Amino acid sequence: MKKRQGWLFFIIFLLTLSVYLLINYPLQLGLDLQGGSQLTLQIIKEDGKVTSDELVAVNSVIDRRVNNLGVSESNLQTLGRDQLILELPGEQNPLVASRVLGKTALLEFRTQKEGTSRDLKTLQLQRFSIKELIEQYSFAEKIQNDDDFFKVIQDNLKDIEQELNYSSTSNDLYGKLIEIKKYVDKEITNLFTKTDLSGKDLINAGRRQEQTNSNWEVLLTFSNSGGEKFSEITKSIAGTNQLLAIILDGESISEASVGSQFASTGITGGSATISGNFSAEDARELEVQLKGGSLPLPIEIVETNTIGALLGSKNILKSLYAAIIGLIFVGIFMIFNYRILGFVSVLSLVLYGFFNLALYSLIPVTLTLPGISGLILSIGMAVDANILIFERIREELYDGNTLTRSIDSGFQRANSSIVDGHITTLLSCFVLFLLGTNFVKGFAATLGIGVLISLFTSLNCSKTILRFFTTYQSLRQKNLYLPRNNFSN
């Protein structure tokens, strides 16, 4: 008896602890419940084997970029071996994030090959025309699809293709424009030779508005060794007609000459400016990318989920109602069928609910919609254990055993079935958690935790509460434990 009382105090202690935890560490709600966006980033590698070092490297670059973007309360975590998940809570548009994160941002400094001046001039002109065409295209789209306009763009594009001696393979006009632009960019890049100066030599990046017009420029600050490299490179081409190109992800964003006054020392001071007709937004995105460094491997955004805040709160309320209504009915069902025993199971289910939620806030488990359904389902498991026990207790009572004895052997004999059932479910949860996607993991986590707690509450809490009840003489009548129509026993 003393031992049971010890358990009773222990259970009361756990309950108090759970309430304390829930008050001080509120539950974390997933994006589907609070609204927000979730981006899944896939690291692209040809052989598919991304090492853990590479994963960490990509993760830290993305993390720096996200921080520099100034997104509030964002959360970045790795998923499996080659994916990252970025969560942006609230009404934050994932568009900017996707643009900034998706680019490799590989910055290169290249010098022009000798004797390519004429080729470069032609290509620069073609690049200018194609950029014009792309602008015209988006303008044409805005003014409700003027067919004539599209035709003009198409004709102009054909002229450029002829000059380049290259024909595009894309199906639609926009695709063709982009394809040709990429081709021209590549041709331009090919006219330049690589140097050993790259984005790795930067220690900072910034942006400012140009004084002469409203365009923005991006400022680069080199490390000590980077500054030296930069002065070497500029020295080597100063006063010649070779240009210095700054190339980002294979696209030359600026080509500039170095004046002959730098022929003796090169450009010193360890900084450079890129002025390439940037808008304020472009400049900011480039700054963020350069500050974060270039990605060691390219990434692709493979999944985007956006859930409006209103919808999130609707989801939460609906599921909450559904869960509460379901639980009330389960309680009624249990009390109706098992009377005192049913009441015991309701009490132990309340404990079960508190312990579950307290563990969620302790671990912490982020509560998502599938997570809630896992919780509701695990309640089914917990009730099942109680039913198994109660049926056994009744059988013992039918056999004419005393109440105390029946309760004891009821728990004992139901034990193996309960453990079996819980283990098979735990096995499934375990596999789901290991192999599942983020979405599935939430379900597996809550169901798994529920099953574990259910082992404790049904085998222990129910027993303790029942023992406590039977210390009262008035609650020790056998017929309170049997179905109503069975008083004869």
Added chain:
Amino acid sequence: MKYNLELIKNKKKIISFSTVLILLSLLGILYSTFNTSYKKPINLGMDFVGGNELRIERVCEAECSNLSPDSVLDNLREISKNNNVLNNIKLQFQNNNKLISIRTPYLSIEESNNLITNLDNIIGPLNYESKDSRLIGPKLGKRLLTNCVTSLLVSLFAISLYITIRFDKKYALFALLALFHDLFIVFGIFSWLGIILSVEVNSLFAVSLLTIAGYSVNDTVVIFDRIRENLKSKKEGYNETIQLSVNESFRRTTFTSITTLIPLLSIILFGSYSLFWFSLALSLGIIVGSYSSILLAPSLLLKD
């Protein structure tokens, strides 16, 4: 209260009934594989094939006006003529014309945003707070599919292994037969739902199959446990002992199913839309699972 299920007398009926269910499921799966546009045993949803799913509500003064999806689509195509994605777009109005739901092949975030802006121009204003959008790349879809299939196979293997260790061979075999019976029938029902109502399955369906597996095995194990226990102690014949054990555990199994079904039904009726098919799959699985644990699996154990 004593129950008296005449298992011995009805063995043939039970086994024929299950055979019919299995054949119907097989028929659905075959029909779905060869005679539908998607040519798969089951209608795979966006999770597995990739694409863009968008739901957004309109802001209407009193009642939302009735619009035909076709005319809206025509308008959309008009606005962005040179856009391939719009050839393969599905648009529906739900909830008294208030909710718009759209399915397209995979779009970039930019393209998806453009689509919403265009939509806003045609049938706006839209309530952006109610927006729910999912973009899944085709690569990820394929990966999710393999992922779900492996999870299913691995955990079925783990459960089988556990049962084989826990029981002797005959029991294990029949428990597993009952398990595959349940999963196959639920799968078959969703094949039919895909054919008739274009219901798609997503990763939650795989989760429900796994949960059903756990439940089904659990139910069967409880009854087999009882049979084993009674066979050791009772002096009646083998078949009679099995029948008695089933009747003794009948109450427990039905009660458990009912208490599990209650919360599921309440999610189906009151819960959020995204959990509807998931809860339905689980409910079906629990119903079929209880049937197979109470009637089918013990019948298979009976000797002729």
